[in-house]
Amino acid sequence: MLAGARRALTPTVSFGCAPLVVSYQVHSPRWNTPDIKIVVVSDLHVCWPWTSLQALLRVVAKVNALTPDLMLLPGDFLVGRKLPSSPATAEQIAKILGGLCARLGVFASLGNHDWTDC
Numbered sequence: 165m166l167a168g169a170r171r172a173l174t175p176t177v178s179f180g181c182a183p184l185v186v187s188y189q190v191h192s193p194r195w196n197t198p199d200i201k202i203v204v205v206s207d208l209h210v211c212w213p214w215t216s217l218q219a220l221l222r223v224v225a226k227v228n229a230l231t232p233d234l235m236l237l238p239g240d241f242l243v244g245r246k247l248p249s250s251p252a253t254a255e256q257i258a259k260i261l262g263g264l265c266a267r268l269g270v271f272a273s274l275g276n277h278d279w280t281d282c
Contacts, residue, residue, distance in 0.1 A: 185226070185230070200234060200268070201230070201231065201232045201233045201234070202232065202233065202234045202235075202236065203227055203230055203232035203234070203235045203236070203266070204236045204237075204238065205227055205235070205236075205237055206237065206238045206239065206240060206275070207239075207240040207275070208220065208223070208240065208257070209240055209241075209242070209243045209277065210241060210242065210243065210251070210252040210256075210257050211242075211243040211249040211250060211251040211252060212249060212250040213249065213250075214243070214249065217252055217256055217257075217260060220252075220257065220260045220261075221263075224260060224261065224263045224264055228263070228264060228265050232266045232267075233266060233267045233268050234266050234267075234268040234271075235264055235266040235269070235270040235271070236271055236272075237261070237264075237270065237271070237272035237273070238272075238273055238275065239272070239273050239274045239275025239276070239277075239278055240275030240276065240277045240278060241254070241257050241261070241274075241275070241278055242254060242257070242277050242278050243277060254278075
């Protein structure tokens with residue numbers, strides 16, 4: 165979260181069944197600019213049977229519907245090779261995540277599981 169942000173929306177998404185969005189409002193007397201909405205989406209671990217590419221499309225639609233000002237993706241898009249699953253490729257995931265929109269931008273970093281396929 166941006167230091168000093170007065171209000172931010174930080175969804176926590178669970179992918180066992182359906183995405184879960186949890187909102188937090190953060191206040192700081194030092195924040196003297198317009199309120200911003202920050203969305204954080206992490207640990208997608210896109211693979212069958214947990215988070216399919218179709219489920220990822222639904223997540224992108226749901227997150228975009230939140231109309232964030234800023235979106236942060238702190239990684240773990242891929243699944244580790246030790247899990248019994250059918251993982252999606254980085255290219256497949258990136259194509260879908262390319263549909264994310266935020267007024268101030270969408271910023272991503274790789275997580276510890278992402279180095280295996282990138």
